Amino acid sequence: MHPILIVEDDENLAELYKQVLLKAGFQVHTAQSGTEALEQMKQTQLDLIITDVMMPEMDGNEFVSFLRKFENDLPILMITAKGTLEDKKIGFRSGIDDYMVKPIDVQEMVLRVEALLRRSRVNRDRAVTIGQTVLNQDQLFVSSETEMVELPNKEFQLLYKLLSNIDKIFTRHQLMNDIWGFESDTDERTVDVHIKRLRSRFSRNRDFEIITVRGLGYKAVAANEK
Structure with a gap:
């Protein structure tokens, strides 16, 4: 079930969209403004956003620009009465x-x-597969040749992010934005703590390694690239 967020201040329209999407098999969340949507995104993992333009507090264009500024690449469908080419x-x-x-x-x-x-x-x-290691995002399980581990949500999302993008370097700031949210009060050192826990948990794993890129951040490498 793909989780979708509807950002629409017209309650009747939001409910209509919600019911149609629920019937189509999606998991649906709603918000009445861009500001409320950002609050929800701190707590909810999403696969897609549907947004209106004309809303209170933060309009749809401002909301989308804010997300893209922080390198959030969720697909976004805009539904609005404003239909000119401009x-x-x-x-x-x-x-x-x-x-x-x-x-x-x-x-x-x-x-x-x-x-x-x-x-x-x-x-x-x-699911992401690296060698004999499999990450199942629906269940937060990591299985390997010798064990199966259920991780806390943040640790799993962090590991999933890194292993989904082998060899890609992520700064602490990027990881904070993607895993903890744009406006989180959590210190960036939290990333270091979670990386340390992951390294400890998977110290005997022969399929991947989490590398510190000095002065930049972290990346995961596959076994044959160590």
């Missing part, structure tokens, strides 16, 4: 992936959501 330019330049003009066909919305997920990295198998 409006669409503003939306796409803020970082959206698709655009629908109200009133919409809700079945077309479902098709577009499915298409965005197909094109997105989040629509791959929710």
Whole structure:
């Protein structure tokens, strides 16, 4: 079940979208503004966002721009009454992936959501395999040749992020934004603590290693690249 966040201040429309998406098999969360959406994102792992433009506190374009500023690459579908070419330019330049003009066909919305997920990295198998090590994102399990470990959520998400992007360097700031959220009060040293725990847990694992890139951050390497 892909978790989706609907950001829409019209309660009737939000409920309509929600029911249609629930019927299509998605897990659905709702927020009435960009500000409320950011709060929800601190607690919820998402696969896609649907947002309106005209909302209180923080409009849809500001919300999307804020997400992209922090390198969040979730697919975003914008549904709005603002349908001119200029409006669409503003939306796409803020970082959206698709655009629908109200009133919409809700079945077309479902098709577009499915298409965005197909094109997105989040629509791959929710397991990552490195050698004999398998990370199952639905159950937070890490299994290897000799053991199966259930990790706390943050440790799992951190390891999943690194092993999904072998050899890619992530700064502490990037990892904080992706795992703990943009506005988290948690200190970046928390990343170091979680990395230390992961290294300890998987010290005997022969499939991968988490490397410190001095002055930058961390990356994971596969066994044959150590």
